[in-house]
Amino acid sequence: MRNVVVGLLAGAAALGVVPAAADGPVVVELFTSQGCSSCPPADAFLKELAGRTDVVALSFHVDYWDRLGWKDPYSSPAATARQRAYARFLSLHTVYTPQAVVDGRIDAVGSDRRAVARAIDTARRTAHVGARLAREGAEIVVEIDGVQAPLRANVSLVGFVREAVTRIVAGENGGRTLSNANIVRSVERLGPAGETPAGWRIAARDGLDYAVLVQGEDGRMLGSAVLPPR
Secondary structure (H helix, E strand, C coil), X not given: CCCHHHHHHCCCCCCXXXXXXXCCCEEEEEEECCCCCCCHHHHHHHHHHHCCCCEEEEEEECXXXXXXXXXXXXXXXXXXXXXHHHXXXXXCCCCCCCEEEXXXXXXXXXXXXHHHHHHHHHXXXXXXXXXXXXXXXXXXXXXXXXXXXXCCEXXXXXXXXXXXXXXXXXXXXXXXXXXXXXXXXXXXXXXXXXXCCEEEEEECCCCCEEEEEEECCCCCEEEEEECCCC
């Protein structure tokens, strides 16, 4: 998972300045693990959110459960680092699973449907930068509208697996078969977004779908887009 921390931390965002008004989906990031017995209900909820056009739902599998009986095949230190960065941004005392972070602004227990729904409604009231994502042959095409000065942001391309089913043979979920959706496998920083619209073409990787995130240095999501299912 390349540049996940860089993509989250770099850039500059002036407090109190919002991007130019634009309709756009709300980003819900679920920090989860196949080794956590409390996570399957949150994973199921994220799968439902992934079917909505007004939400970009992404699942980050942390690695700190791996030492407790089951090594999650989708876990990574970079996912854990991303979650810890959010803990600093949101002034949280600890990290936990399942945790949902909505638009980089609001923290909620990932299985608490009412709390996550409230956070999505709150985030929807904030203007978002226009972002577009398309697949052209073997390339992914990204287009980002300009943002109002002095606001600046970073653009990251997120590669993810739509769905995976895993038979768990040990740990808290031993004996269960788990289904995970929109599992993040890579995060690549494309570059900054400023007042001028920007665009990129990136070679697609086999087996992955993609989302694009426009994110300020304080963790706030300023814009996003996701490829529709193939």
